[in-house]
Amino acid sequence: MKMQKERELIVECGKLLKSSGLCPGTSGNLSICSGDRSMLAISPSGMDYDSLTPEDIVVTDLDANVIDGKRRPSSEWALHTLFYRKRPDINAVVHTHSLYCTTFAVLHEPIRAVHFAIAGAGAPEVRCAPYALFGSEELAETAVNFCGSDNAVLLANHGILCCGKDISKAYSLAVDLEYCARLQYQASCIGTPQFISAGQMQDVLRQFRGYGQ
Secondary structure: OOOHHHHHHHHHHHHHHHHOOOOOOOOOEEEEEOOOOOEEEEOEOOOOHHHOOHHHOEEEEOOOOEEEOOOOEOOOHHHHHHHHHHOOOOOEEEEEOOHHHHHHHHHOOOEOOOOHHHHHHOOOOEOEEOOOOOOOHHHHHHHHHHHOOOOEEEEOOOEEEEEEOOHHHHHHHHHHHHHHHHHHHHHHHHOOOOOOOHHHHHHHHHHHOOOOO
8 A cells, every 4th residue: 555654644633633623524634745746645535534544545646646545535636736746845734624713714814923833834924815616726826825935824715724844743733823813813802912023923933943853
């Protein structure tokens, strides 16, 4: 079975996405790119994460031609393949419909610097790409363009996409940004949020470059 380790990691991460509430129902999708960047393992379309096995994960090339697997790949295959073609620095993509991030996507507003944890996105805010039909190449192109060199982008009236050097980092970023979005929402319900300034965020971003092991 091709990309067995990556398929196992997707199953494991999918269960975490479901249990954490980041992907209600069968929403969202995730993938891991191979080391030689010739193919990727991606979650199947419309299947419950709790029922997934490594055999259910689909392996395709970067043009979405199925190489190994009996299922149909996620309907957002174009989103994943284009990110890997345009972003050689990333190896994993996690796309969720998490409640608070999607709330700001519905508002077409960015997630702003309410907490320094947003620095994992590689920018002082997470921008919102304009609306495009789910599963379309237009959505993929719009998301890639608005994300730029950042590690996350909101998709208008849809959800959020997070990417990283590995699936663990992409998943952790999805968790952190949902936390930031919830803080921004809750603070806005009580009063006027006081955001970390642009200059202060530059200090945070520099600090983040050396964070962790």
